[in-house]
Amino acid sequence: MPYKAGHPCFESGCAKIIPHGQKYCDEHKKMHPEEIRNSSTRGYSSRWRRESKIFLKAHPLCAICEKNGRYTKATVVDHIKPHRGDQELFWDRDNWQALCKPCHDRKTWTEDKCPVYHY
Template sequence: WQRLSKAYLRKHPLCVKCMARGRFTAATVVDHIIPHRGDPHLMWDESNWQALCKSCHDRKTWTEDQNPVYRY
């Protein structure tokens, strides 16, 4: 995961949430758009990844943890 996420951030250096608000912030975290919660398909599917800054990632994760959605 470390190697893949670093490579992803090199290709996607800006936070997508900040860019949507007109700000240019360096991305430091590769986020799973749909939390994988142990599902290997969601974990490794690059179309389920997005580049986020730590602030946006923490906010998104906190919200998801407060309202988890499980897919079985």
């Protein structure tokens, strides 16, 4: 039975070939704990889905688009300051903002792409 070929580790400069479905080799997995944990273990549970829907009903417009004079429906609840596993910051509604998907992806890519984890 055919299978998908392996690919290089996502860690910059690492050329180790890893199986399809993994992002990092065994050496680099420990450096990216948030990447290998699923969403429910990171706090995005049924409670989060319920609370985020309530928040979006109360804040229906994208905060970033609104600042730029556009009125776009918000579809994602964003953590203004990344919580990095801190449950108190995760559930702090003052740290939430409603965003459209393009604005959320842009913000996450530009501001959150170099995380610093504290354990």
